[in-house]
Amino acid sequence: MVSKKHTIELTVNGKPREGLAEPRRTLADFLRDDLELTGTHLGCEHGVCGACTVLVNGEAVRSCLMFAVQANGQEVTTIEGLAAGSKLHPVQEAFWECHGMQCGFCTPGFVMSVYAFLQENPEPKEGEIRPALSGNICRCTGYQNIVDAVLLASEKMRGASETIPVLSQPVKE
């Protein structure tokens, strides 16, 4: 049985995009292979690792658990859409400054999740950050620098005049 392909028209990172795909093609695969936006990564392909996190209509979702046809007519934001040209978003800057990544594979998923989280909770306490990011797995960092990056990002986004010191550096003599 060959299932019929559906036309998909959607907005990605502010631009109208379109493609043709079988219904079973996930949004993640559509973004990566049809639209050549490979920043969204596939870690587990069954909804537990968070590496595929994108925003659909502003909400963080697992793109491996959505079909591309379901995104027809919707607004999708991927990691490629966060920076404004060459200017990094404060969340991206904070991850850079706090060393919130090593291999970088989980990073797009984290950055999109953090972005969505800070929209809802602009001044989070540390105890609120870890549950909010429980849907994203990192094998490299041990998470502490990621938590620091979220705190720093929230400072930057609230327009603090001084950046807060990075919290997890060991005290140097």
Next chain:
Amino acid sequence: MATSGSVIGGLIGASVKRVEDPRFLTGQGHYVDDIKLPGCD
């Protein structure tokens, strides 16, 4: 070993931003699955 007063002394123990991070942060990393080979979807 160089002592304080040289350029190298200023870097020891400093937190230095990595040069590869902007690529990772903007989705421009090139992981194995991102490589397009002819004939592979």
Next chain:
Amino acid sequence: MKPAQFDYYAPTSVGEACSLLARYGSDAKLLAGGQSLVPLLSLRLAQPTVLIDLNGVPELAYIRADDGGVAIGAMTRQRAVEHSSIVREQCPILPAAVEWIGHPQIRNRGTMGGSLVHSDPASELPALAQMLDATFTITQTSGSKRTLKADKFFVTYLTTALEPDELLSEVYFPVLPAGTGWSFVEVARRHGDFALVGVAAAVALDDSGVCSNVRVALFGVAPTATRSPGAEQALLHQKPDEQTIAAAASEVVKDIDPPGDVHASIAYRKYVATNLVRRALTEAAQRAR
């Protein structure tokens, strides 16, 4: 892995969805939030030839409160319930339980109805439905509706009383009577994982401080979420204190049939179930006025 091929339909009304179900019946699966179904498709544990997507049917997503409880449309996102001030006021155990469901990304897409129909034995909502004695409204292909109470809705592992050509349209959660204390506790290996064991409990006291109503529902310990009549009867008409609660909690093992698997042994689940029931009854009794 990638899902097997299927044909896809996106109805925009319940009527259209029912026509599609009438046509495709047991060849079709309804797609709600997809957070449970799509992993099954990706792992090819399920291979329906037709998928009927309900995400374009707005009439199935709503939260309506009345004096007796809260009516929630089947396609209401879990996040909506988590953040709803109406629900928090009428039925606070509901958002407390929904917070335990997976992770934010899951709750953004996952639906109340989807989770209930999927009926994973380790999920939170079926236990809540059992504890609150919820009413399920089911729409049939003809458009007519029937209702079922929670104890008849959940049949066994991943199975409800829904026929292949029916769709769940609404769940009604009755409020707990005024002054009833409630508690929701869960043990999982990491925050957001499927529960190893969980408990939803409620305790009401009469004027002399004696339990007039005791409800205990557990999940993760049987093929479906289940009440524990043993624990409930043991505490009913007793004054709740350390001894009576411990005695009631020890009755729980007779009402459960926990699995042993890679995550936890049967013995561990029985042990944790007893402790969690004790904790939940203690908290519920403290909250009761």
